Amino acid sequence: MMFPDDSLQSIIQPSDWWIKNESKKLCRGALVFVFAPHVDQIPYTFEPVGRSVPTEHTSATVMVSPLKIGQPLNKTNLPVAAMTTFEGEVWAAYRAKKRPSLVFSSESIPVHKALTRGKPNHATSPTFLAAPYYGIDQNGKRAGYNPEFVERVRHCEYPQFHWDKLPMSGNKESLLRLDHLQPFGVHHDSYAVSDYMLSADAMDILDDLLRWLIWGGVSAESMILAYRELIESNFDS
Numbered sequence: 001m002m003f004p005d006d007s008l009q010s011i012i013q014p015s016d017w018w019i020k021n022e023s024k025k026l027c028r029g030a031l032v033f034v035f036a037p038h039v040d041q042i043p044y045t046f047e048p049v050g051r052s053v054p055t056e057h058t059s060a061t062v063m064v065s066p067l068k069i070g071q072p073l074n075k076t077n078l079p080v081a082a083m084t085t086f087e088g089e090v091w092a093a094y095r096a097k098k099r100p101s102l103v104f105s106s107e108s109i110p111v112h113k114a115l116t117r118g119k120p121n122h123a124t125s126p127t128f129l130a131a132p133y134y135g136i137d138q139n140g141k142r143a144g145y146n147p148e149f150v151e152r153v154r155h156c157e158y159p160q161f162h163w164d165k166l167p168m169s170g171n172k173e174s175l176l177r178l179d180h181l182q183p184f185g186v187h188h189d190s191y192a193v194s195d196y197m198l199s200a201d202a203m204d205i206l207d208d209l210l211r212w213l214i215w216g217g218v219s220a221e222s223m224i225l226a227y228r229e230l231i232e233s234n235f236d237s
Helices: 008-012 147-154 200-215 223-234
Strands: 018-020 030-037 044-050 061-066 096-105 127-135 161-164 174-177 182-185 192-198
Touching: 008 161, 008 200, 008 223, 030 127, 096 200, 147 161, 192 200, 200 223
Parallel strands: none
Antiparallel strands: 018 192, 030 096, 030 192, 044 061, 096 127, 127 174, 127 182, 161 174
């Protein structure tokens, strides 16, 4: 794949940015597909409020309403077999979309079963961390992004965004949202591994971006600093 001169990818050329994931397994740097929620939106909650058949416990009529952090959590008095909750829990739903995502940490170390016996699985179940990509292209189905904003992202002005071209059909350009880094379950139905992954050099640069986002800066040896100097002297107005 060819990348423009004013992109982070150009600083490691002729080395590859994307390479084949020969193992076809979940690993750091892998490009995977997951259902990523729209985390910037208020989720909805579902509360059982009635039954069409009074003696039927497997289905119910539910009330859908926004789930706000300040609202009281009332325990429902209508038991429904498929909607069991425990103290302090509610049912929540987010809009989500199947998105290509970049894996930053592969499956976490499983906890020994003897230490979790009799405890709920969700308390210690393994996960992996991934950040989703969003398509840049504007069309009738997608709002896309402002071209001037995309250029600023490509010039590495915002640590939470990264401009890229994914090695697959579909969007010509994409933005990685590092500030949407989140856990996903390792069940085989929760994700799908693509044929590609970032090279070691490319992953080093993404690690620097993440370090910049979390800690507010990068090391003096970071290639991002050299890239920004190049951009400021040749591209920025």
